Amino acid sequence: MALSASQLKVGDSHTAVVVDNLSRTQIVQYAGASGDYNPLHTDEIYVTKVAGFPTVFAHGMLTMGLTGRLLTDWVGDGRLLSYGARFEKQVWPGDTLTATATVESIEDGKGGQVASFTVVTVNEAGDRVLSGTASARLDP
Amino acid sequence: MEEWNFPIEAGHIMMFARAVGDPNPVYYDGDKAKSGEVGGIVAPPTFVQASAQFNPNYFLRPRIGQPWFGSGKEPTSAQRAERAPSGGARSGGGAGGGGGGGGVGLHAEQHYEYHRPIRPGDVLTPTNKEGKSWERTGRSGHLQFNETVTEWHDAEGNLVVTARGVGVRTSGPAPSSEEKSD
Numbered sequence: 193m194a195l196s197a198s199q200l201k202v203g204d205s206h207t208a209v210v211v212d213n214l215s216r217t218q219i220v221q222y223a224g225a226s227g228d229y230n231p232l233h234t235d236e237i238y239v240t241k242v243a244g245f246p247t248v249f250a251h252g253m254l255t256m257g258l259t260g261r262l263l264t265d266w267v268g269d270g271r272l273l274s275y276g277a278r279f280e281k282q283v284w285p286g287d288t289l290t291a292t293a294t295v296e297s298i299e300d301g302k303g304g305q306v307a308s309f310t311v312v313t314v315n316e317a318g319d320r321v322l323s324g325t326a327s328a329r330l331d332p
Numbered sequence: 333m334e335e336w337n338f339p340i341e342a343g344h345i346m347m348f349a350r351a352v353g354d355p356n357p358v359y360y361d362g363d364k365a366k367s368g369e370v371g372g373i374v375a376p377p378t379f380v381q382a383s384a385q386f387n388p389n390y391f392l393r394p395r396i397g398q399p400w401f402g403s404g405k406e407p408t409s410a411q412r413a414e415r416a417p418s419g420g421a422r423s424g425g426g427a428g429g430g431g432g433g434g435g436v437g438l439h440a441e442q443h444y445e446y447h448r449p450i451r452p453g454d455v456l457t458p459t460n461k462e463g464k465s466w467e468r469t470g471r472s473g474h475l476q477f478n479e480t481v482t483e484w485h486d487a488e489g490n491l492v493v494t495a496r497g498v499g500v501r502t503s504g505p506a507p508s509s510e511e512k513s514d
Binding site: 194210211218221222224225226227228229230231232234235237238241242243251252253254256257258260261263264265268269270272273274275276277278279 | 344347348350351352353354356358368369370374376377378381382383384385386387390392393394400401402403407408436438439440441442443444445446449496
C-alpha cells in the first residue's frame, strides 16, 4: 500500500496522534527495547535529585520512533529513503503527541519518483517537540 | 575500540515496534509480512538505535558487577567524576549521553539514510566517524555539540543504513525546556 506519485501533490499532509497520554511504563518499555537505560528517562529519584529535572522524560528517540509510524503508515513499508529529526523540547509523561508530515517536493530520483516531506510533532499545548524531514520512494 | 556486530533478530524488532507504539504486522507477523510489498519482516525506521544492546562499551547500560550512576540506596550510586564520560554513547549509531561531569548529555538530532530495509538475519557492522563539533551559548549556559556518523554494513559489505547523531552537553545542571532536549 505504497503512495503513488499520481495521487500526491506538494502541500498534501497527513496528521495522526502518535501517542495519547504517554505513560512512564512506555518510556521504560522503550528503554528496554532500545537498550538506552539512561536514568534520566526512568529513574525519578535520580532525575529529580541529581539531574535537576521536574520528572523523567522520554528519550528523543522514542519521539522519533513514534513519529516514524506516521511516515511508514503513509508512505508504505520499506519506502523511506531518509528520515531525520531535531529534538526541540522535552516530552513528559502524560503528553499527547500529534505528528504531521507535509509534502515539500516530488521529483524524479533514483529508481522512480521521490517525495520529500517536512515532519513536525507537537504536544498537547501545541509546542513543537520534534521537527524533521523525510524522503520516500513512490510508485508512479 | 572492541569490534562488535548488531545481529538483527525478529523478537527484538517486535519488542522495539511495540515500544514505539507501532502495531504494523510487518514488524512481527512473518506470514502477513511475506505477502506484503517488502516480502517479509523488516525493522522500523529508527531500529538501529537498538544496536546499543549489542555494543559492549555502551555506557548507558548497567554493567554487571559495576556501580551504576542511577539511584539505589542513594539518589546516585557513583561519584560525579566516575560517572558517564562525555559523549560516550556515540559508538552505536546514537548520540546522547548521561548525567555526570557537571552537566547533562542529551540527544539533539538524529538522521538516517536508508539504503535497503533491515531484515531479521542481517548482521550489521558499525563504522563510526567523528563528525563536526560546535559550541553555542544558550540560556542555560554553554552547549557543546558533537556529531557522529555511523555507517552500517551487512555481512556482504553493502551499506544498509547511514546514521548521523548529534549529542549536546550542557555546562549547567539541566537545560531549560526551551533548549535542546533528549
